[in-house]
Amino acid sequence: MKKVSYIDNIAQWRSEFSFSIPVKIRFSETDMFGHVNNVSAFIYFEEARIEFLKAAGMFGNQDSDAAMPIVADLQCDYQQQIYFDDNIKLYVKLNHIGNTSLDVHYMALNEKGELCLTGRGRMVYIHPETGKPVPLSDSIKERLMAVK
Amino acid sequence: MKKVSYIDNIAQWRSEFSFSIPVKIRFSETDMFGHVNNVSAFIYFEEARIEFLKAAGMFGNQDSDAAMPIVADLQCDYQQQIYFDDNIKLYVKLNHIGNTSLDVHYMALNEKGELCLTGRGRMVYIHPETGKPVPLSDSIKERLMAVK
Amino acid sequence: MKKVSYIDNIAQWRSEFSFSIPVKIRFSETDMFGHVNNVSAFIYFEEARIEFLKAAGMFGNQDSDAAMPIVADLQCDYQQQIYFDDNIKLYVKLNHIGNTSLDVHYMALNEKGELCLTGRGRMVYIHPETGKPVPLSDSIKERLMAVK
Amino acid sequence: MKKVSYIDNIAQWRSEFSFSIPVKIRFSETDMFGHVNNVSAFIYFEEARIEFLKAAGMFGNQDSDAAMPIVADLQCDYQQQIYFDDNIKLYVKLNHIGNTSLDVHYMALNEKGELCLTGRGRMVYIHPETGKPVPLSDSIKERLMAVK
Numbered sequence: 001m002k003k004v005s006y007i008d009n010i011a012q013w014r015s016e017f018s019f020s021i022p023v024k025i026r027f028s029e030t031d032m033f034g035h036v037n038n039v040s041a042f043i044y045f046e047e048a049r050i051e052f053l054k055a056a057g058m059f060g061n062q063d064s065d066a067a068m069p070i071v072a073d074l075q076c077d078y079q080q081q082i083y084f085d086d087n088i089k090l091y092v093k094l095n096h097i098g099n100t101s102l103d104v105h106y107m108a109l110n111e112k113g114e115l116c117l118t119g120r121g122r123m124v125y126i127h128p129e130t131g132k133p134v135p136l137s138d139s140i141k142e143r144l145m146a147v148k
Numbered sequence: 149m150k151k152v153s154y155i156d157n158i159a160q161w162r163s164e165f166s167f168s169i170p171v172k173i174r175f176s177e178t179d180m181f182g183h184v185n186n187v188s189a190f191i192y193f194e195e196a197r198i199e200f201l202k203a204a205g206m207f208g209n210q211d212s213d214a215a216m217p218i219v220a221d222l223q224c225d226y227q228q229q230i231y232f233d234d235n236i237k238l239y240v241k242l243n244h245i246g247n248t249s250l251d252v253h254y255m256a257l258n259e260k261g262e263l264c265l266t267g268r269g270r271m272v273y274i275h276p277e278t279g280k281p282v283p284l285s286d287s288i289k290e291r292l293m294a295v296k
Numbered sequence: 297m298k299k300v301s302y303i304d305n306i307a308q309w310r311s312e313f314s315f316s317i318p319v320k321i322r323f324s325e326t327d328m329f330g331h332v333n334n335v336s337a338f339i340y341f342e343e344a345r346i347e348f349l350k351a352a353g354m355f356g357n358q359d360s361d362a363a364m365p366i367v368a369d370l371q372c373d374y375q376q377q378i379y380f381d382d383n384i385k386l387y388v389k390l391n392h393i394g395n396t397s398l399d400v401h402y403m404a405l406n407e408k409g410e411l412c413l414t415g416r417g418r419m420v421y422i423h424p425e426t427g428k429p430v431p432l433s434d435s436i437k438e439r440l441m442a443v444k
Numbered sequence: 445m446k447k448v449s450y451i452d453n454i455a456q457w458r459s460e461f462s463f464s465i466p467v468k469i470r471f472s473e474t475d476m477f478g479h480v481n482n483v484s485a486f487i488y489f490e491e492a493r494i495e496f497l498k499a500a501g502m503f504g505n506q507d508s509d510a511a512m513p514i515v516a517d518l519q520c521d522y523q524q525q526i527y528f529d530d531n532i533k534l535y536v537k538l539n540h541i542g543n544t545s546l547d548v549h550y551m552a553l554n555e556k557g558e559l560c561l562t563g564r565g566r567m568v569y570i571h572p573e574t575g576k577p578v579p580l581s582d583s584i585k586e587r588l589m590a591v592k
Contacts, residue, residue: 027180028185028187030179030180032232033180037175038515042483046322046323046481047324070522073519073522074520076517078514078515174490175490186342186370187339191335194471195470195471219374220373220374223369223370226366226367323475324483327471328476380476
């Protein structure tokens with residue numbers, strides 16, 4: 001595996017994931033180079049991130065403060081090609097939780113358990129009307145940390 | 149060209165188009181078969197259709213009745229492969245205008261002027277809240293028929 | 297349900313489907329109108345069509361003649377809006393099988409069993425090098441008709 | 445603008461771009477939140493990156509060594525929302541050129557000249573058959589540095 005700035009110890013980093021969703025690669029997600037297009041990785045990250053937020057009750061089921069998490073940045077390291085018809089597992093974990101934001105890590109494994117994608121991204125909890133950051137309540141923090 | 153139900157005389161049909169937009173094929177719109185993915189044709193149709201509606205003042209600039217055109221059906225015939233980096237022209241014309249709906253035709257030509265895609269689809273003019281069809285005013289009909 | 301040219305009797309048409317795949321709507325497949333973008337229907341059709349072909353041993357596992365099915369045309373009727381997070385079932389059936397081509401029908405049902413999408417499209421069995429149509433062998437026809 | 449690790453001085457960083465392509469936002473690239481979906485940023489990055497490589501004669505027109513640049517990682521910081529129908533300019537510059545890889549930076553400006561997206565990513569020059577990194581020749585390096 002190549003070195004990435006957000007992973008110190010790959011074995012430990014990998015062991016900290018438990019939440020995952022299955023992703024089946026679609027034909028339209030490949031490109032003329034014969035494998036999955038680079039852009040598609042972020043489709044899978046989004047799908048997994050939303051399922052993670054839903055598991056914490058933070059998506060489509062917002063608290064009365066009506067704040068919502070928006071994506072501030074995203075990054076992906078392509079560790080190994082993914083092909084049409086591959087069944088991958090996309091893992092998500094909470095790496096860090098701040099006052100108004102959260103840093104989320106991503107990992108995709110193929111059917112052999114090999115690392116295909118690693119990534120991360122920060123989300124900020126904002127008020128949909130003002131666009132201003134809103135503190136994450138203790139209740140939300142607890143729910144986020146409890147997602148398995 | 150293969151026979152399609154919505155074209156009687158191809159020479160005449162083709163001559164009736166004048167409105168078009170340029171479309172540059174993106175790498176992410178190809179697939180592992182080496183050419184443009186079937187799904188992408190409908191991305192181009194949508195882009196051209198919206199530009200056509202905008203030219204008639206029917207998109208993002210709705211009349212006071214606030215009705216909007218929604219897509220009822222779409223079809224596409226793949227006449228010839230399209231490749232990455234091709235510059236195609238996507239033509240749109242009004243085939244028929246009814247009381248509450250319009251039938252729109254599509255044609256894509258490559259740089260050699262060869263037919264790549266033909267298609268059509270009906271749009272219904274509906275009230276966004278009730279979801280019910282709304283008659284197209286004479287003013288809208290005139291604007292639609294005037295798009296060149 | 298609105299009238300479509302390829303359906304005579306909707307109850308009978310619907311009863312003839314048995315093969316289906318589950319499709320989970322992704323957030324990136326919605327658009328600013330708040331529901332699934334029109335283009336996405338064809339992503340789902342493609343995914344279902346390929347699974348259907350795979351079930352008949354016609355995809356990625358070609359016979360020694362090395363011919364392959366390519367899409368000649370596609371059409372979709374939007375019967376009812378689909379929303380983010382909906383779980384739909386996408387059905388595929390063989391409507392007609394010719395000498396070198398097949399006509400395939402599509403149906404999407406939501407969780408309430410309501411019709412969301414209907415569609416159809418023809419595929420032609422061609423030789424990848426010459427691009428010429430190749431007859432479908434009796435063995436392939438039998439496998440196609442046996443997919444459930 | 446928010447702080448990002450790959451930008452020291454934003455005014456200087458911004459002034460170093462000159463190559464750009466126009467990007468017109470498509471309706472299908474929005475999502476139900478009403479603006480451009482996060483994933484779409486990487487579609488635009490890819491389109492701009494390929495045009496940049498083509499300007500250096502490194503895409504579709506490979507040297508006799510037949511090596512090709514592949515994406516090793518990508519990241520994007522969302523500085524400001526982008527909306528349907530926006531016309532943005534996507535800038536690309538060479539940030540660093542190594543022995544077998546290049547680090548490329550991205551910047552998207554809207555029509556008011558405001559920063560919408562910043563990003564970066566590394567490409568590795570590899571042999572398509574062995575998958576091994578191949579040194580970038582002096583001629584390629586010169587062409588890359590000359591793209592304006």
